[in-house]
Amino acid sequence: MFAPLLDSxxxxxxxxxxxxxxxxxxxxLLGGALPGVTITMTIIxxxxxxxxxxxxxxxxxxxxxxxxxxSGGLVTASLLGIPGTPSAVATTFDxxxxxxxxEPGRAVWLGTWASFLGGILGAIFLVAATVPLARxxxxxxxxxxxxxxxxxxxxxxxxxxxxxxxxxxxxxxGLVITVIGTDPIMAVPRFTFGSDFLRSxxxxxxxxxxxxxxxxxxxxxxxxxxxxxxxxxxxxxxxxVRHLAVIGEILRxxxxxxxxxxxxxxxxxxxxxxxxxxxxxxxxxAKKFSRHPEKFGTGIPEGIIASExxxxxxxxxxLVTIMAFGIPGDAVTAVMLGAMIIHGIQPGPLFMVSHPHxxxxxxxxxxxxxxxMLVLQWLFTHVYLRVVLVPRAILIPVILVLCxxxxxALNNTMDNVYALLLFGxxxxxxxKLGFPLxxxxxxxxxGDQIEINLVRALMTDADPWKFVTRPISGAMLALAVxxxxxxxxxxxxxxxxxxxxxxxxxx
Amino acid sequence: xxGRDGLAGLVCLAGALGLLWASREIPHPPLxxxxxxxxxxxxxxxxxxxxxxxxxxxxxxxxxxxxxxxxYRGVLLTFGLFGLYVGLLPLLGYRxxxxxxxGALQAALEPPRGRAWLxxxxxxxxxxxxxYLVFERYLSVLLPRGRLTGF
Numbered sequence: 001m002f003a004p005l006l007d008s009x010x011x012x013x014x015x016x017x018x019x020x021x022x023x024x025x026x027x028x029l030l031g032g033a034l035p036g037v038t039i040t041m042t043i044i045x046x047x048x049x050x051x052x053x054x055x056x057x058x059x060x061x062x063x064x065x066x067x068x069x070x071s072g073g074l075v076t077a078s079l080l081g082i083p084g085t086p087s088a089v090a091t092t093f094d095x096x097x098x099x100x101x102x103e104p105g106r107a108v109w110l111g112t113w114a115s116f117l118g119g120i121l122g123a124i125f126l127v128a129a130t131v132p133l134a135r136x137x138x139x140x141x142x143x144x145x146x147x148x149x150x151x152x153x154x155x156x157x158x159x160x161x162x163x164x165x166x167x168x169x170x171x172x173x174g175l176v177i178t179v180i181g182t183d184p185i186m187a188v189p190r191f192t193f194g195s196d197f198l199r200s201x202x203x204x205x206x207x208x209x210x211x212x213x214x215x216x217x218x219x220x221x222x223x224x225x226x227x228x229x230x231x232x233x234x235x236x237x238x239x240x241v242r243h244l245a246v247i248g249e250i251l252r253x254x255x256x257x258x259x260x261x262x263x264x265x266x267x268x269x270x271x272x273x274x275x276x277x278x279x280x281x282x283x284x285x286a287k288k289f290s291r292h293p294e295k296f297g298t299g300i301p302e303g304i305i306a307s308e309x310x311x312x313x314x315x316x317x318x319l320v321t322i323m324a325f326g327i328p329g330d331a332v333t334a335v336m337l338g339a340m341i342i343h344g345i346q347p348g349p350l351f352m353v354s355h356p357h358x359x360x361x362x363x364x365x366x367x368x369x370x371x372x373m374l375v376l377q378w379l380f381t382h383v384y385l386r387v388v389l390v391p392r393a394i395l396i397p398v399i400l401v402l403c404x405x406x407x408x409a410l411n412n413t414m415d416n417v418y419a420l421l422l423f424g425x426x427x428x429x430x431x432k433l434g435f436p437l438x439x440x441x442x443x444x445x446x447g448d449q450i451e452i453n454l455v456r457a458l459m460t461d462a463d464p465w466k467f468v469t470r471p472i473s474g475a476m477l478a479l480a481v482x483x484x485x486x487x488x489x490x491x492x493x494x495x496x497x498x499x500x501x502x503x504x505x506x507x
Numbered sequence: 508x509x510g511r512d513g514l515a516g517l518v519c520l521a522g523a524l525g526l527l528w529a530s531r532e533i534p535h536p537p538l539x540x541x542x543x544x545x546x547x548x549x550x551x552x553x554x555x556x557x558x559x560x561x562x563x564x565x566x567x568x569x570x571x572x573x574x575x576x577x578x579y580r581g582v583l584l585t586f587g588l589f590g591l592y593v594g595l596l597p598l599l600g601y602r603x604x605x606x607x608x609x610g611a612l613q614a615a616l617e618p619p620r621g622r623a624w625l626x627x628x629x630x631x632x633x634x635x636x637x638x639y640l641v642f643e644r645y646l647s648v649l650l651p652r653g654r655l656t657g658f
Contacts, residue, residue, distance in 0.1 A: 052646030165561050172554040183543035190533050221581035393617035397609040398634050409648040414597055421593050433515045451546040458541055
């Protein structure tokens with residue numbers, strides 16, 4: 001394991017991989033720092049630039065965006081009180097008070113070093129866990145895969161905050177999108193209504209770009225002045241610190257660092273939850289375990305360390321899931337999965353065996369992205385803060401043009417651009433109706449695989465009870481049911497608690 | 508009275524039932540125990556059931572949260588101009604359509620005055636030129652040519 005990893009580390013240090021990695025990391029830091037531009041949006045923007053690259057160079061750029069984005073969010077979270085990305089929300093709670101107290105450098109660098117250490121600890125898990133998990137997944141037949149995908153979908157739908165029904169419907173809409181076009185087993189056209197446009201179905205990336213990019217841009221446009229952050233940046237902040245002292249502050253809290261990293265990893269491994277949950281949950285855990293929870297929110301280092309270590313470790317967890325099972329851990333890895341498929345690489349249990357060069361290259365790129373992130377953060381933090389002030393009237397058209405290129409360049413047809421517009425409208429409409437987008441995207445990604453494995457299983461053995469009686473498959477389905485029941489129970493409890501309030505208001 | 512959730516549920520229910528009806532047209536290849544219509548039908552039944560459940564849940568709901576206040580001018584302008592851009596791309600070609608789109612959307616989102624028009628024009632032309640150069644020359648991505656302009 002270590003020899004190929006060392007070889008890959010040396011390989012990724014070559015300019016052909018290191019330059020895309022560094023550019024991706026810089027783009028991630030910038031996108032992460034810009035409020036309203038999430039990591040998903042940044043990776044969508046970077047995606048078309050990777051089409052002409054060697055697969056590993058393209059993936060290195062994307063991993064750079066992912067790692068950089070998780071760290072970029074903390075700059076605006078700490079200095080402006082506005083989280084650049086949702087995964088830096090909890091960093092704001094203590095980062096901003098610390099910066100306002102006159103310690104902006106300490107706030108930024110505590111977060112940056114915690115990101116670095118959390119990420120490197122996450123790398124150990126990534127390297128150690130991926131191969132055993134992929135070996136475990138090799139035991140899977142179509143029954144187990146079907147049940148695993150159903151479990152992933154039910155869990156994501158169940159995590160929907162507002163309505164479990166809407167979460168499940170969103171997943172169902174995602175699955176319905178995948179049945180349009182030629183069927184994946186017998187190549188029979190379905191629901192094309194005689195249209196050539198629908199005959200080949202919808203490619204996954206234009207759907208994802210349309211849904212995420214438009215939902216985000218349009219929601220931002222609904223709130224004029226939402227990115228008016230200039231007021232928060234009164235003067236050039238003084239960011240110089242004694243780095244050894246900052247590192248010492250983190251290392252004097254080893255349990256906090258390890259526990260937050262573990263939370264980030266576990267949330268990353270679970271499909272489609274993402275860094276924002278890791279960030280908030282690690283903060284919450286740090287507060288619960290603290291001897292002085294009342295000080296959280298006043299600018300204490302524990303709050304920054306926990307939230308930033310968790311969101312970078314979350315990246316490693318997401319990479320484990322995509323490499324071992326072929327399931328994206330979140331929207332960012334969903335785009336990476338699409339890019340891998342474009343390059344002819346199918347992630348999953350056989351990925352480590354069939355593409356060891358790429359697999360170990362991903363490990364190496366993830367590890368090296370962290371020191372690159374540190375250097376870029378040190379050199380360019382003031383630049384990011386200036387770019388934050390670019391008006392959105394300039395940013396939005398440029399982002400939309402890059403979305404068009406990303407969709408068009410997939411196979412040089414306008415059909416994908418039309419799909420981009422179509423799903424842009426659909427994504428925005430769903431957001432306005434309160435439907436979550438994560439289950440829909442997971443449905444689009446897993447739709448074909450769910451159908452293929454269901455049909456394969458039933459063609460192998462027509463007995464549907466096999467899905468329940470095979471131990472791993474049965475356990476996955478039981479977990480799927482459990483996650484839905486748990487979500488129902490949580491929603492009912494939440495409803496019961498909040499029910500008396502409107503009655504009181506009505507009175 | 509039915510709310511927005513109920514209407515969304517009705518749309519899902521109607522769509523799923525419509526597609527279920529349309530699945531009759533899918534041919535069933537001989538000698539294959541499970542045809543290409545099997546999985547979509549399962550899916551449409553589940554979607555229809557979820558849609559119906561959403562309608563019922565909406566009708567039973569005792570209260571509805573009012574929608575958050577929002578301004579839709581920018582949203583409508585952006586969708587409109589983007590739709591126009593997508594329509595013009597194959598006619599005018601990437602370079603011209605992109606410069607026009609970037610300029611128009613900037614002006615629509617933040618109406619320029621005086622010298623700000625110059626900034627709008629520079630950003631529009633620079634976006635079109637730089638992306639064209641980077642993608643066509645360095646990343647080998649062929650961008651759309653215009654049927655009307657040949658460029």
